Amino acid sequence: MIIVMRANASKSEIDAVSERVKAEGFDTSLVQGTERTIVCVLGDGRPIEQQQFNVMPGVESTTRVLKPFKLSSRIVSSEDSLLHLSNNTIVGSEVVTIIAGPCSVEDRTQMLETAHAVKEAGAQALRGGAFKPRSSPYSFQGLGEKGLQILAEAREETGLPIVTEVMSSEQVDLVTSYADILQIGARNMQNYELLRSVGRSKQPVLLKRGLMSTIEELLMSAEYILAEGNQRILLCERGIRTFEKYTRNTTDINAIPVLKDLTHLPIILDPSHGVGKWEYVLAVARAGVAAGADGLLVEVHHKPENALSDGAQSLKPERFAELVKQVRKVAASIGRS
Ligand code: PEP
Ligand code: MN
Numbered sequence: 001m002i003i004v005m006r007a008n009a010s011k012s013e014i015d016a017v018s019e020r021v022k023a024e025g026f027d028t029s030l031v032q033g034t035e036r037t038i039v040c041v042l043g044d045g046r047p048i049e050q051q052q053f054n055v056m057p058g059v060e061s062t063t064r065v066l067k068p069f070k071l072s073s074r075i076v077s078s079e080d081s082l083l084h085l086s087n088n089t090i091v092g093s094e095v096v097t098i099i100a101g102p103c104s105v106e107d108r109t110q111m112l113e114t115a116h117a118v119k120e121a122g123a124q125a126l127r128g129g130a131f132k133p134r135s136s137p138y139s140f141q142g143l144g145e146k147g148l149q150i151l152a153e154a155r156e157e158t159g160l161p162i163v164t165e166v167m168s169s170e171q172v173d174l175v176t177s178y179a180d181i182l183q184i185g186a187r188n189m190q191n192y193e194l195l196r197s198v199g200r201s202k203q204p205v206l207l208k209r210g211l212m213s214t215i216e217e218l219l220m221s222a223e224y225i226l227a228e229g230n231q232r233i234l235l236c237e238r239g240i241r242t243f244e245k246y247t248r249n250t251t252d253i254n255a256i257p258v259l260k261d262l263t264h265l266p267i268i269l270d271p272s273h274g275v276g277k278w279e280y281v282l283a284v285a286r287a288g289v290a291a292g293a294d295g296l297l298v299e300v301h302h303k304p305e306n307a308l309s310d311g312a313q314s315l316k317p318e319r320f321a322e323l324v325k326q327v328r329k330v331a332a333s334i335g336r337s
Contacts, residue, residue, distance in 0.1 A: 002076055003039040003053050006060045013058030014039065020056065024048055029227060031076055036060070040071055042227060069219035069263070071226035072233075077264040080294075083204055083232055085161045086180060089124040091234060092266035094336045096327065097295035099163055099268070100320060101127040103310035104140060105147035113302045115154035117317035122324040125181070126151070126160040127297060131167045132309060133187045140308040148178040155180075163206055163297070169197040176203045186210050186238055186273070189221050199228025206268065206297070208236040215255055219263060234266050235259060236297060237288075239274030248276020248313065251284050256291040267292070272299035272313045281315055282323045289330045298323065 003017055017039050018028045027042040041048055053062050065075050083091040091097045100118040105111050105128040115126050130147025132140065143150070151162045161180035166172055167188060175182055181204040188194055189210035198205050205225055209218045222233050237256060239249025251274030259267045269288030271281045285296050301307045301314035315323065331337055 001041045001048055001050060001053075001062055001064050002070070003041065003062050004060045005037045005039065005058050007035045009037065009058030009060075013056070017053060017056055017059060020053070021048070027227075029071055029229065031071065031231070033077060034079070038076055040076060042070070067262075068216065069223050071231075072219050072222045072263045072265055074262060074264055079264060081231065081233075081264045081266060083234060083266060085125060085204075087124065087159050087161060089161070091268075092294050096289055096293070096331045096336055097125065097268070098123045098298065098324060098327070099125040099127050099295060100298045100300045101163075102129075102301045102307065103272075103299050103314065104129045104132050104142055104308055105150050105164075106140075106143070106308050108150050108153070110302060111150045111154050112157060114300055114317065115158045115160065117302065118300050118320060119158045119160055121317065121321035122328075123160065123298075123320075125163055126154055126158065127163045127183075127299075128154070129165050129183075129309070131165055131171060131175070133165070133167055133185050134309065145174065148175065152178050166194070166198065169193050172197045172201050176201050180204065181206050181234070184208060184221075189213055189218065192221075192224055195221055195224035196228055199225040199230045202230050202232070204232040204234070205230065206234045206236055208238045208270070209240065209252075209255070211241045211249070213240070215258055215262070218259075222263070222265060234268050234295070235263070236268045236270055237274070237293075238270035238297075239276070247280065249274055251275055251288070253284075253287055253291050256288060256293050260292050266294040268295040268297050269293040270297040272297070272310070272315075276313045278304065278313055278315050278319070281313065282319070282326060285323055285327055286330050289327050289336075290334065292334075296327065 132142035165183040166175040271284035
């Protein structure tokens with residue numbers, strides 16, 4: 001259930017409602033809208049008597065939320081959530097945000113060269129993995145903290161905020177001390193301990209959809225982060241596993257309008273992992289923006305043929321520049337920029 005407070009409700013009225021909810025054995029989460037506060041009742045499905053709240057001072061209305069996801073749902077917030085980044089980028093605004101960079105941070109030269117190139121082409125944030133979740137334990141696993149230091153240097157030089165993956169709860173403090181946005185990779189979408197940890201960190205989170213996960217499972221994972229009081233979440237569609245073999249994954253374009261309908265959280269599309277071949281990344285990126293994605297996450301490498309991970313799906317800087325150019329036109333055609 002959600003309890004919508006009146007626009008002029010006082011703090012003591014909001015506190016009284018929260019206390020009453022807790023006295024009934026439920027938890028609360030407060031969502032501060034532009035005009036009013038919403039008290040969300042978090043429970044295990046047991047019913048709570050609704051009428052008692054309707055008559056409390058400062059309460060405007062109460063609504064039962066029948067969907068399993070609550071804090072992420074449009075019922076809690078019909079307005080789109082915005083994520084403000086350090087360089088004045090606002091993810092979720094009418095400007096489509098482009099996050100780009102290599103799959104992995106490999107060395108200083110590679111990272112800095114790519115960072116400058118993507119900035120030049122128009123990217124608003126930088127990606128690069130320092131801790132890499134690889135299918136084989138014998139593949140390059142990332143540079144770890146050294147990689148984070150290189151990313152911080154790239155941010156220093158370009159002013160671009162950094163998105164990088166955190167793979168375990170133990171790494172959250174370390175990665176938070178360097179990154180602007182913590183990435184939860186597809187393989188960890190249902191690592192509930194990790195989701196709780198990044199929720200407690202209050203750092204912005206880019207949550208990627210699991211390889212075999214439904215849209216509802218993605219939203220339920222976002223709930224874990226939201227329930228810890230962290231509302232700064234970007235959801236990322238990165239392709240799901242199907243029977244198709246010509247592409248690495250199948251980009252679920254459907255997920256974009258469906259998620260926009262179900263949740264107020266911004267939606268990012270990762271066409272690089274979605275299709276897995278650089279030749280098709282541009283077309284899928286255009287489709288994603290046309291479908292309403294709030295941003296793109298694109299892998300770019302200055303020498304894809306030498307990349308230590310995901311070279312086959314990485315764009316050379318000049319092709320990425322072309323992507324930005326084309327995506328601008330698509331964005332303009334739907335009233336965005
Ligand atoms: C990545 O972004 O490089 C990555 C490993 O992504 P995913 O978790 O979607 O496979
Ligand atoms: Mn990758």
